Amino acid sequence: MRKRVAVLGSTGSIGCQALEVIQCHSADYKVEVLTARKNKDLLIKQALQFVPGHVVISEESLYTEVRDALAGFPISVHAGNQALEEIATLESVNIVLVAMVGFAGLLPTISAIKSEKALALANKETLVVAGELITKYAQQHGVTIVPVDSEHSAIFQCLTGEQQNLPEKIFLTASGGPFRGKKRHELESVTRKEALKHPNWSMGEKITIDSATLMNKGLEVIEAHWLFNLLPQQIEVIVHPQSVIHSMVQFKDGSIKAQMGLPDMRLPIQYALTYPLRLESSFPRFSFMDFPKLTFEKPDLSLFRNLELAYNALEKGGNMPCIMNAANEMVVDAFLNDRVRFLDIPEIIERVMESLPLMKKPSLEDLLQSDSEARAFTQRLLRGGDGLKI
Ligand code: NAD
Ligand code: MG
Numbered sequence: 001m002r003k004r005v006a007v008l009g010s011t012g013s014i015g016c017q018a019l020e021v022i023q024c025h026s027a028d029y030k031v032e033v034l035t036a037r038k039n040k041d042l043l044i045k046q047a048l049q050f051v052p053g054h055v056v057i058s059e060e061s062l063y064t065e066v067r068d069a070l071a072g073f074p075i076s077v078h079a080g081n082q083a084l085e086e087i088a089t090l091e092s093v094n095i096v097l098v099a100m101v102g103f104a105g106l107l108p109t110i111s112a113i114k115s116e117k118a119l120a121l122a123n124k125e126t127l128v129v130a131g132e133l134i135t136k137y138a139q140q141h142g143v144t145i146v147p148v149d150s151e152h153s154a155i156f157q158c159l160t161g162e163q164q165n166l167p168e169k170i171f172l173t174a175s176g177g178p179f180r181g182k183k184r185h186e187l188e189s190v191t192r193k194e195a196l197k198h199p200n201w202s203m204g205e206k207i208t209i210d211s212a213t214l215m216n217k218g219l220e221v222i223e224a225h226w227l228f229n230l231l232p233q234q235i236e237v238i239v240h241p242q243s244v245i246h247s248m249v250q251f252k253d254g255s256i257k258a259q260m261g262l263p264d265m266r267l268p269i270q271y272a273l274t275y276p277l278r279l280e281s282s283f284p285r286f287s288f289m290d291f292p293k294l295t296f297e298k299p300d301l302s303l304f305r306n307l308e309l310a311y312n313a314l315e316k317g318g319n320m321p322c323i324m325n326a327a328n329e330m331v332v333d334a335f336l337n338d339r340v341r342f343l344d345i346p347e348i349i350e351r352v353m354e355s356l357p358l359m360k361k362p363s364l365e366d367l368l369q370s371d372s373e374a375r376a377f378t379q380r381l382l383r384g385g386d387g388l389k390i
């Protein structure tokens with residue numbers, strides 16, 4: 001029996017690469033669900049190619065167009081956010097790959113866990129916002145969360161077979177992004193276009209900006225805390241500009257295991273879909289001779305303050321990472337629309353974190369509310385000027 005995969009966010013960077021992987025292993029895997037927010041043309045094209053049982057377009061106003069384009073095919077077309085939650089629970093789905101970006105991934109991920117689907121999780125924001133609840137539900141339902149994020153996939157791979165050996169610490173590697181080594185005055189006027197030029201990875205816009213501000217690494221620290229049950233001081237971020245060591249685990253005897261490879265997301269995507277097996281692949285192979293020098297640096301926390309903000313949010317706990325995430329999503333969107341400057345990003349996030357009340361043990365409803373309050377507050381700051389707007 002082929003494993004049937006729901007690809008949530010199939011039109012994005014991870015989603016498209018996941019379809020490539022599934023295509024290469026079509027004897028063992030089949031696409032059962034495709035979803036997109038508003039890229040109807042690509043969604044329709046993917047649906048015509050893969051003929052999944054179900055397609056969801058989140059933007060309800062696009063429903064009729066998608067339905068009409070797929071009329072005559074054995075494909076059910078759905079629309080809206082509620083449909084995303086329901087689609088993750090379908091009997092016909094074996095594996096849910098959550099490749100949507102942002103807070104929107106939270107509720108479909110919870111649905112998938114509660115329906116005891118195998119879960120391949122690319123959406124890091126889910127664990128940042130609600131790591132405690134997600135890991136609790138996963139434990140209750142016997143679901144292993146297999147991370148797709150390359151660093152966490154690396155740690156997960158290093159820990160496979162080490163069930164009896166707790167890690168002493170982990171090293172999360174960071175490329176440093178397009179502005180590594182820059183001075184403050186050089187960052188004052190960087191543009192959206194410059195921030196979107198990632199040196200090693202081609203990814204969606206939001207995560208690319210997060211990589212430039214180092215918020216991506218901050219989100220990953222929180223993601224690692226929940227996935228691997230580590231204290232903040234057991235998670236060290238090191239800048240490794242070549243991006244070939246995807247991350248490392250140090251055990252109590254001092255031994256360090258690293259997972260390496262070319263920066264190619266298809267590898268962690270494939271591993272998450274096929275775990276605990278490794279299937280063959282024809283992806284380009286790594287050559288040590290192409291990388292005669294691997295280098296390492298400390299991250300510049302005074303300039304890339306988002307990483308420190310994320311450690312602070314993790315220390316505070318409760319709803320603080322959720323507040324930070326909401327503020328970050330709003331500010332990144334504002335930066336992508338040329339409404340704030342690059343260096344304003346951490347200033348605004350910090351202001352939101354300082355202004356909203358900490359709740360130590362938030363329920364899911366509390367988190368949904370914290371998210372909307374933080375968004376509304378950030379919106380007010382963005383509208384209000386306060387010297388923050390260009
Ligand atoms: P992307 O922007 O390229 O794609 C996002 C996908 O989610 C699209 O299909 C889009 O239609 C859908 N989507 C966006 N907002 C939505 C909403 N509100 N409701 C429903 N669907 C929505 O993003 P990406 O780069 O593929 O990243 C996806 C996730 O994977 C992110 O959480 C990111 O942090 C994580 N991730 C990505 C990479 C990478 O290489 N791209 C690496 C590691 C982790
Ligand atoms: Mg990553």
